[in-house]
Amino acid sequence: MSQPLIEFQGVEKRFGDTVIFKDFNFSVEDGEIVSIIGPSGSGKSTLLRILMTLEGIEGGVVNVAGEPLWHKRTANGLVPADNKHLHRMRHHLGMVFQHFNLFPHMSVKRNITEAPMRVQGKTKAEAEAIADELLELVGMSDKADMYPNELSGGQKQRVGIARALAMQPSILLLDEITSALDPELVDEVLDVIRNLAKKHSFTMLLVTHEMYFAREISDRVCFFDQGAIVEEGEPEQIFTAPKETRTQAFLNAYMSQ
Amino acid sequence: MNGFDWDWQFTFEVMPTILEAAKVTLLATLLGSCLAIVVGLSFALLRRSGFFLVRSITYWIVEFVRSTPLLVQIFFLYYVMPEFGISMSPLLTGVLALGLHYGAYLSEVFRSGIDGVEKGQWEASRALNLSVFDTYKDIVLPQALRPMIPATGNYIIAMFKETPQLSAITLLEMLQVAKIIGSENFRYLEPFTLVGVLYLLFSLIAAYGIHCVERRFPKEGITLK
Structure with a gap:
C-alpha cells in the first residue's frame, strides 16, 4: 500500500492550557474524500487549520505528500519549518472557509486571479483564463465583475471554492462551508462540491454538519469528540449502524433536530 | 496705539508678505505630512514584525518621540545635530521634526487601522500562499485605509497648527513674519489677526x-x- 497523502503522527496541539489534540493519529489516502463530523469544540476545524498552516503544533509530526509539514528534514533530524518550507508545502493545499473570507475590495474575478498572478507568476491573461474556467465550473460566469457584497452567501461561497481551486491544490480543505448559509442556499454550494468530487480526483477533507451530504459524498466518515477519533468507517456503517455509544448519541441528537 | 482702530490700509500693505510666508507654512506642513505618513507606516509595520527586538525597539522609539515636546526635538535637530556634523536648513529641520513627531502619532492610527482588518483576510491570504508583502500591499492596506483617514487628517491639521514652533529655529513662517512686521511697524493687531x-x-x-x-x-x- 502506498504512503498516505496526509498523516498525523502523535500530534499535540494546545491553546494555552486547553489541550485540543494529544497523541493524535490520523491519515488520509490520495484521492480519498473524508468527512469529519462531531460536536463543536472537538478539534475538527483545528485539524484543517493545522493542515493549512494557520495553526502550529506543539508536538508530533504532520506529513503531507510524504514530507513533514511543520518540520524540515536536516542532517540532525527534524527541525521546525521556516517560512520558505511552509510556502512550498502550502502548494499542496487549498482551503474554503466557513465565512468565505473573500477580499471585499476586489471583484469576483480579481479574488480568483490574485494568487495565481502573485504567487505562481501567471500573466493576467493566463490567470483570467483560469478564473473564467473556474467561474463556469461553479456557475458564476455572469458575476465575474461584481463585488462580494453584491452576492448572496451561496454565491460568495462558490467564489470561495473557485478561488481555492485556482491554485490547483491536490488537497481541498472544506471548513464548514455551508454553516454560515441560509438553508435554501446550502444546496447550490453542495452541488458544486458534488460535481468536483465526480469530475476530479481531489483529496477532500471536509468538516461538516450536513449529515446527508457527508453520507452521500464521503469515502470515509470520522466522528470526532474531544480531540480524538471516536469512530470512523464507511458512511453507511457510521450513519446506519454506529458502534460507539457516543456516535449514536451524537447522531440521534442530530437527526431529531 | 489705542485699542481697536483697525487699519485697513496697513492690512492690505502687509497681506502680500504674510501670504508669502503662508507658502512656507504650507510647504512645511505638506512635506511634513508626507514624511509623517511614511514614518508612521514604517513604525506601524515594524511594530508588527516577527522579531521581538524589532518590535520593542520600535515601541520605545515611538514612546520616546511622543513623550517629548516637539520643540525639544526641533532644537535638538537644529542645534545639537551640527555637533555631529549634520547641519540642515531651518525648513529641512522643521520638516524632519514634524515628520518624525507626527509619524510617531500616525503609527498608532495606522496600527489600529491594520488591526481592524478581519483575521479571516489574513488567513485567506495565507491559505492562498500570498507573501507577507503582497498580503499587506493587496489585501490588508487597501482595506485598512478608510478607517485611518479621519484621524490622519486630524493629525495633519494639528501639525499645520504647530508650524509656528518652527519660528524658534528662525524659519520665516507666517507667525514669525507677522511678529517681525509687528515689531517694525509697532502694530501687531492686523498682522496677528491676519495670521489667525x-x-x-x-x-x-x-x-x-x-x-x-x-x-x-x-x-x-x-x-x-
Whole structure:
C-alpha cells in the first residue's frame, strides 16, 4: 500500500492550557474524500487549520505528500519549518472557509486571479483564463465583475471554492462551508462540491454538519469528540449502524433536530 | 496705539508678505505630512514584525518621540545635530521634526487601522500562499485605509497648527513674519489677526477636504478589479 497523502503522527496541539489534540493519529489516502463530523469544540476545524498552516503544533509530526509539514528534514533530524518550507508545502493545499473570507475590495474575478498572478507568476491573461474556467465550473460566469457584497452567501461561497481551486491544490480543505448559509442556499454550494468530487480526483477533507451530504459524498466518515477519533468507517456503517455509544448519541441528537 | 482702530490700509500693505510666508507654512506642513505618513507606516509595520527586538525597539522609539515636546526635538535637530556634523536648513529641520513627531502619532492610527482588518483576510491570504508583502500591499492596506483617514487628517491639521514652533529655529513662517512686521511697524493687531484668520481658513478647508475624501472613499477600501 502506498504512503498516505496526509498523516498525523502523535500530534499535540494546545491553546494555552486547553489541550485540543494529544497523541493524535490520523491519515488520509490520495484521492480519498473524508468527512469529519462531531460536536463543536472537538478539534475538527483545528485539524484543517493545522493542515493549512494557520495553526502550529506543539508536538508530533504532520506529513503531507510524504514530507513533514511543520518540520524540515536536516542532517540532525527534524527541525521546525521556516517560512520558505511552509510556502512550498502550502502548494499542496487549498482551503474554503466557513465565512468565505473573500477580499471585499476586489471583484469576483480579481479574488480568483490574485494568487495565481502573485504567487505562481501567471500573466493576467493566463490567470483570467483560469478564473473564467473556474467561474463556469461553479456557475458564476455572469458575476465575474461584481463585488462580494453584491452576492448572496451561496454565491460568495462558490467564489470561495473557485478561488481555492485556482491554485490547483491536490488537497481541498472544506471548513464548514455551508454553516454560515441560509438553508435554501446550502444546496447550490453542495452541488458544486458534488460535481468536483465526480469530475476530479481531489483529496477532500471536509468538516461538516450536513449529515446527508457527508453520507452521500464521503469515502470515509470520522466522528470526532474531544480531540480524538471516536469512530470512523464507511458512511453507511457510521450513519446506519454506529458502534460507539457516543456516535449514536451524537447522531440521534442530530437527526431529531 | 489705542485699542481697536483697525487699519485697513496697513492690512492690505502687509497681506502680500504674510501670504508669502503662508507658502512656507504650507510647504512645511505638506512635506511634513508626507514624511509623517511614511514614518508612521514604517513604525506601524515594524511594530508588527516577527522579531521581538524589532518590535520593542520600535515601541520605545515611538514612546520616546511622543513623550517629548516637539520643540525639544526641533532644537535638538537644529542645534545639537551640527555637533555631529549634520547641519540642515531651518525648513529641512522643521520638516524632519514634524515628520518624525507626527509619524510617531500616525503609527498608532495606522496600527489600529491594520488591526481592524478581519483575521479571516489574513488567513485567506495565507491559505492562498500570498507573501507577507503582497498580503499587506493587496489585501490588508487597501482595506485598512478608510478607517485611518479621519484621524490622519486630524493629525495633519494639528501639525499645520504647530508650524509656528518652527519660528524658534528662525524659519520665516507666517507667525514669525507677522511678529517681525509687528515689531517694525509697532502694530501687531492686523498682522496677528491676519495670521489667525489664515490658520482658521486653511484648517476649515483642510477639514472639509478630509471629510470629502472620507465620504467618497469606497467602504470596502481601494477597490481592485
